Amino acid sequence: MHRLWSFLLVLCPVLQAQQITVNEKMTGTLGQQVTLPCTFTSSVDMQVTQIMWMKDSTNIATYSPQFGIHVQNKNDFNLTASPSSATLLIKLLRASDEGNYVCEVTTFPGGNRKGTTYLSVKADPKNSAEAIPVVAGDIEVPVAKCASANGKPPSQITWRSTLPGNFDMTVNNNTDGTYTVVSSFKLIPTWTADKQEVICVISYDSKETPIPVTLSVQYSPIVAIEGYDNNWYLKRTGASLTCNAHGNPQPTVYTWKTADGSPLPNSVKAKNNVLYVEEVDERVNTTIVCEVTNALGSRASQQEVLVRERALETQTNNAGAIAGGVIGGVLVVLLLAAVIFIVIRRGGVHKKERASYNPKTRIFGSGKPSQEFTYQDDSEMGKPLKASGPLRDSGLSPSLAEEEEDESEERMKYDVLEDDDEEEKFNEVGPMLQLRPHHDPYLDDDMESQTDGSIISRTAVYV
Numbered sequence: 317m318h319r320l321w322s323f324l325l326v327l328c329p330v331l332q333a334q335q336i337t338v339n340e341k342m343t344g345t346l347g348q349q350v351t352l353p354c355t356f357t358s359s360v361d362m363q364v365t366q367i368m369w370m371k372d373s374t375n376i377a378t379y380s381p382q383f384g385i386h387v388q389n390k391n392d393f394n395l396t397a398s399p400s401s402a403t404l405l406i407k408l409l410r411a412s413d414e415g416n417y418v419c420e421v422t423t424f425p426g427g428n429r430k431g432t433t434y435l436s437v438k439a440d441p442k443n444s445a446e447a448i449p450v451v452a453g454d455i456e457v458p459v460a461k462c463a464s465a466n467g468k469p470p471s472q473i474t475w476r477s478t479l480p481g482n483f484d485m486t487v488n489n490n491t492d493g494t495y496t497v498v499s500s501f502k503l504i505p506t507w508t509a510d511k512q513e514v515i516c517v518i519s520y521d522s523k524e525t526p527i528p529v530t531l532s533v534q535y536s537p538i539v540a541i542e543g544y545d546n547n548w549y550l551k552r553t554g555a556s557l558t559c560n561a562h563g564n565p566q567p568t569v570y571t572w573k574t575a576d577g578s579p580l581p582n583s584v585k586a587k588n589n590v591l592y593v594e595e596v597d598e599r600v601n602t603t604i605v606c607e608v609t610n611a612l613g614s615r616a617s618q619q620e621v622l623v624r625e626r627a628l629e630t631q632t633n634n635a636g637a638i639a640g641g642v643i644g645g646v647l648v649v650l651l652l653a654a655v656i657f658i659v660i661r662r663g664g665v666h667k668k669e670r671a672s673y674n675p676k677t678r679i680f681g682s683g684k685p686s687q688e689f690t691y692q693d694d695s696e697m698g699k700p701l702k703a704s705g706p707l708r709d710s711g712l713s714p715s716l717a718e719e720e721e722d723e724s725e726e727r728m729k730y731d732v733l734e735d736d737d738e739e740e741k742f743n744e745v746g747p748m749l750q751l752r753p754h755h756d757p758y759l760d761d762d763m764e765s766q767t768d769g770s771i772i773s774r775t776a777v778y779v
Contacts, residue, residue: 334358338419338431344409346439346468346494352404354419354431366422367402369395371415377404411437411468411493438521439494441467445516445527450505451612452535456482458500459509460529462516470495476526477514479503507535510564537563537608539617548596549624555593557619559606567608575603575618596623 337355344350356364367379377387379397387393394405406413414437420430445462459481464471475483481503488496501514510533518525543557561567572586581599585592589608593600601623607616 334362334421334423334426334429336419336421336429336431338433340432341434341436343436343438344406344413346409346411346437346466346492348409350406350409350435352406352417352419352433352435353401354403354421355401356421356423356429357400358423358426362426363424364399364421365424367397368420368422369402369404370418370420376417377402406435409437411439413437414493437468437493439466439468441465441471441494441497441518441520443471443518443525443527445529447529447532448500449532449534452505452507452510452533454504456502456504458502459505459531459533460501460514460516462499462501462518462527462529463496464518464520465496466490466492466494467497467520468494471497471518471520473497473499474517474519475499475501475514476517477501477512479509479512479514481514501529505533507533507538507564509533510535532564534564534612536613537561537567537610537615539606539608539615541604541606541617541619544619544621546622547624547628548593548600548621549627550596550598552596552627553594555596557591557593557604557606559589559591559608559617561589561606561608561615563608563610563612565611567610569609569614571607571609573605573607575605578602580604598623 335357337353337357339353342350342352352369354367354369356367364381369376369378375388376393377385377395379385379395379402381399385395385397387395392407394407396403396405402419404417404419414435417433417435418430419433420428422428441464443462443464445460447460448458450457450459460475462473462475464473470487473483473485475481481501483499483501485497485499488498490496499516501516503509509531512531514529514531516527516529518527539559539561541557541559543555548555559570559572561570570586570589572580572584572591574580580586581597583594583597584600585594589606591604591606600621603618603620605616605618607614
């Protein structure tokens with residue numbers, strides 16, 4: 317017992333002085349080779365008796381300083397070794413090569429030491445995508461397929477599309493340990509989906525690979541006739557109709573005919589998808605049909621042609637003249653409205669100017685005793701004009717005083733001429749009135765009696 321403890325005490329420092337160095341994790345690519353290194357180091361004098369590589373407790377290769385190198389399967393493995401290292405070479409990686417590899421070193425008197433490497437095998441998939449040709453219909457069917465084959469680990473597939481579709485994904489295990497992922501894009505195939513693009517997105521090893529796919533939906537021709545302008549008239553030349561059609565497969569045959577089955581007029585010539593009319597006559601007044609055929613079938617479109625006696629240019633010109641007259645009338649009305657607005661505006665300004673004057677006293681006559689007349693505001697126009705001075709004391713008859721008061725109201729609208737010899741003039745407000753005091757020597761000649769007993773002036777101008 318004492319000897320055993322003595323041996324263990326000697327062995328423990330020896331074991332601590334030994335070290336096995338390996339890579340804990342390594343990754344290899346399927347179909348390629350990979351090397352697994354194993355290095356032995358010791359700080360004390362140690363004799364290596366054997367280095368061995370194993371997988372799942374199965375011996376792969378062994379090195380012995382005495383017996384050399386021994387490899388179980390030389391087609392798949394190779395070993396490069398020395399008393400301090402042993403590197404295992406896997407020539408052609410397969411998916412089954414994935415797993416734990418153990419490097420075990422046997423020494424004397426140190427015993428055995430082990431190091432483990434986990435080898436993962438990666439397989440880059442082969443990606444592809446293609447359209448599945450379908451015929452237009454009402455049932456949802458696969459229209460595109462995407463595959464990521466022989467990959468490890470398996471890929472993920474999604475789709476990008478503006479079309480209203482769905483997709484599925486299936487993962488298949490291959491015999492070599494790889495995976496094949498297949499996905500289909502499905503939709504209800506209509507002719508509008510033809511030549512539309514969807515994108516298959518394959519995600520593998522933290523990378524995305526987008527693959528665009530152009531759909532192929534087969535359908536019978538879609539037909540439309542163009543070129544009729546509703547102005548086919550007798551003797552017109554150079555008229556034509558074009559039969560526009562598209563389909564999948566492409567249309568191959570264009571057939572022109574009439575709706576009632578009668579033959580086309582001699583003046584009409586058909587060439588592929590264009591119908592030429594050399595000269596329009598009564599026989600062209602019919603319904604023309606264009607029938608288009610492809611591998612899936614035929615479809616037709618028709619155009620009713622109305623032949624007129626004369627062109628629509630005259631009617632167009634009359635319509636233009638009528639439209640021009642209407643526009644001209646509108647412009648005249650707008651011009652008159654503008655003129656009326658300006659006149660009313662100016663009248664309002666003048667009225668405002670006339671109503672804004674200040675009452676003031678003016679003296680009429682010269683050199684002789686005179687009376688003063690006071691201008692009145694519009695608010696006092698209903699009251700009689702009162703004079704001060706000689707006129708009030710002169711004893712003028714009531715009728716003459718009333719006449720003078722009436723005249724004074726008119727004078728409010730005019731400027732008074734101070735020169736007796738100056739003729740009546742007009743300004744912006746109206747005619748100007750010249751007044752004389754009642755004691756003027758010419759007053760009797762100027763005044764004239766009326767049948768109602770009143771006296772008026774011959775020279776005064778009334779407005």
